[in-house]
Amino acid sequence: MENGGAALSRERLIGELNQGIELTRVLETHLDYASPLEFQRLLVRSLLSTLARAVSIAMTSPQFPPLPTPASSPCPTDESHGGDVHGRGSKKRKTLEPQWTQWIRVSSAAGVEAPAEDGFSWRKYGQKEILAAKFPRAYYRCSHHKTRGCPARKQVQRSDTDELLFDVIYHGVHSCGAQGQVAASGAAAVPPAAEADGENSEPRLRNEALILNFRTGLAIKPEEVDGGDGELPSPLFPLVPGEPGGASSTLAIAGPSGSGQLRVDPDFPVLEMDLGDFFSAVLDPDFMGDAVESKQYLSSAPSFFC
């Protein structure tokens, strides 16, 4: 039952992350020495793609929620490992459970209270006004929480800006053998957005208004798609830009340190991850193997992110 695959992607992930850190250090040095802007740009670009790859790996890693159907897998949810003795300001690894976000847009503006069904049955257990949000956030948990202790939960909140958009944040995976994932695979895992019967001749990736939101506020938002319509390269978040004639969609990426572009697969759902959770998951002691060094790396480097 070992998760060889998981371990592998974790290694790759850590590798990418470390490289990103290394690049950052080099860049820092060169900033100090006022090296050629050209070179600095190159570093930044490399850094960007390294991080993008890392994100991609993280997103597809078994440790994180799967895009397609939940494929009722055994409940991996492990609670405590009693083995965390090491005094030493014990870290608080709080988020072990997968969490991801879906943006769902509804069609009719008026009267819409919530996005359509997603194939599971939920029971609302709370609602809260959120500080800087126009709309309240609703909390749901799987209906089988009582009966079968299913840990799945979700939060639904209407977007401040786009009236037709809802953020649906899922926490944990279902352990109840509930709900046929409806062939509409999309139903539960991908924004239906459909409404097809229209004239949408637009390229698929339009203003889905998707935003990859890291703690820093780094955002990636849709931009023009370069007419290309060919197949998209398989690696998600492949290398960055500079390269004009690509058959894929491109996204403009803008962050605290500049901007660039990314190619993306329009079919890949956009997730939202908190970098803190991201790192704590990656650094979970249970997986540290001989990569322990990365721990120090990571904990000492990215002041950048917070």
Next chain:
DNA sequence: AAAATTTGACCCAT
């Protein structure tokens, strides 16, 4: 009556 939702209190991290 049973099941689900509403809503303010409560609790736990910042």
Next chain:
DNA sequence: ATGGGTCAAATTTT
């Protein structure tokens, strides 16, 4: 002290 997540009693829905 604050903001956000959950609890649970009251209330509404079926």
